[in-house]
Amino acid sequence: MKDQTVELLKEYGINPTSQRVRIYDYLASGQGHPTVDEIYAVLQRDGHLFSRATVYNTVNLFLEKGLIHNVKVEANETRYDITSAFHAHFKCTSCGALFDIEMEEPLMADTAGFRVDRTSLVFSGQCPVCQAKAAEV
Amino acid sequence: MKDQTVELLKEYGINPTSQRVRIYDYLASGQGHPTVDEIYAVLQRDGHLFSRATVYNTVNLFLEKGLIHNVKVEANETRYDITSAFHAHFKCTSCGALFDIEMEEPLMADTAGFRVDRTSLVFSGQCPVCQAKAAEV
DNA sequence: TTTGTTATTAGAATTATTCCAATAACATAA
DNA sequence: TTATGTTATTGGAATAATTCTAATAACAAA
Incomplete structure (x- = not known):
């Protein structure tokens, strides 16, 4: 171990x-x-x-x-x-792959008494590989 | 209808x-x-x-x-x-409620060829009501 | 009317997850 | 050492969300 x-x-x-x-x-x-x-x-x-x-x-x-x-x-x-440090994710809706995206953590605009413990940011769309494949056809 | x-x-x-x-x-x-x-x-x-x-x-x-x-x-x-227009969500981990949070859509820092179709931003933590309850005890 | 397409349905099947009760592992006390 | 208590692991059963399937219904077009 x-x-x-x-x-x-x-x-x-x-x-x-x-x-x-x-x-x-x-x-x-x-x-x-x-x-x-x-x-x-x-x-x-x-x-x-x-x-x-x-x-x-x-x-x-x-x-x-x-x-x-x-x-x-x-x-x-x-x-x-x-x-680890905050990072967003990108989910490709074509191939299903999940990527780490390094970027700053977005802050809640007006926290209005909410206590934020965690932020989850997920973009979705098409990754470069799948876009290239789609273009070929 | x-x-x-x-x-x-x-x-x-x-x-x-x-x-x-x-x-x-x-x-x-x-x-x-x-x-x-x-x-x-x-x-x-x-x-x-x-x-x-x-x-x-x-x-x-x-x-x-x-x-x-x-x-x-x-x-x-x-x-x-x-x-509708983009909005984030806040999920209270104590009572389970889900709130709409009006704020600007965060943009992917370096899109690097990714095509973003959708952005999902979910904050989680404790809502004001549950914080107040927790403080009472 | 006949035909074809699409939508709905109930229930079965699948899948992710949790629950449960039995056992194992381990630490501590006598 | 042995006895005891606590915590972790295990396999399988139970639960719950979702999808699948095959039959039927609804509807439009010919």
């Missing part, structure tokens, strides 16, 4: 079990924005056999502790993202 | 059946941001008996034609919104 991850989880008040460390490491390895199913499948494939329920428990725990975020674009498609 | 709605649906290339007109009218009546289930329940209650599948078909058609938008915050909670 990665000591670095163990320490990080502890910092966030999370008991660093082997499953949790593995799930975190996978999220941190930068494989895009996996769904629970993708996380489960990869860890299964790599012989770390455990339950789908554990993946749900773990990502929910990470979310709660603010270690990761999620992005919902399609119904039935919740993807997870390790926390 | 509302002639006005019939005309509007035609403009968007949608065959204005009675179910579709009723669903649109309900969305336009400004009852917050209903889920499919809420739309279904209300129309059932009012004696317009029809199928849940029709509600799904219809909102998906409206979405496709750009007549409405959807907002996803929680998993298993897709809410619908009639299209």
Whole structure:
């Protein structure tokens, strides 16, 4: 187990079990924005056999502790993202790919007593590749 | 059936059946941001008996034609919104309420070849009422 | 009327997620 | 060490949102 991850989880008040460390490491390895199913499948494939329920428990725990975020674009498609500086997302409606977009966090115009804890900004449309493909035809 | 709605649906290339007109009218009546289930329940209650599948078909058609938008915050909670000028949403994580927030549409910093068709901006945190409640205790 | 197209319907199927009860892992106390 | 308590994991059942499917209904055109 990665000591670095163990320490990080502890910092966030999370008991660093082997499953949790593995799930975190996978999220941190930068494989895009996996769904629970993708996380489960990869860890299964790599012989770390455990339950789908554990993946749900773990990502929910990470979310709660603010270690990761999620992005919902399609119904039935919740993807997870390790926390870092704010960034927006771009979802291509043709190929389904999800991109990170570096930009400043938009602030709520008139907060009027609302306390904003989190900002989710998702653009959708067509990515350059799909536009090129569409133009070819 | 509302002639006005019939005309509007035609403009968007949608065959204005009675179910579709009723669903649109309900969305336009400004009852917050209903889920499919809420739309279904209300129309059932009012004696317009029809199928849940029709509600799904219809909102998906409206979405496709750009007549409405959807907002996803929680998993298993897709809410619908009639299209109008851009506005952000605020989701209260305590009481679950969803608010419209009038503000300017944030633009993607460096579009870099991406074609943006839609922007979804959702703030989340605590609404004034829930903050007041939390402070009382 | 006949034919073809489109819309609606009920219910089955699928899928994501949560729940639950049993077990395992681990730490602490005696 | 053993006993005890707490927390985590597990597989499978349960739930809920959504889509699919095949039959029928509605409607328009020929």
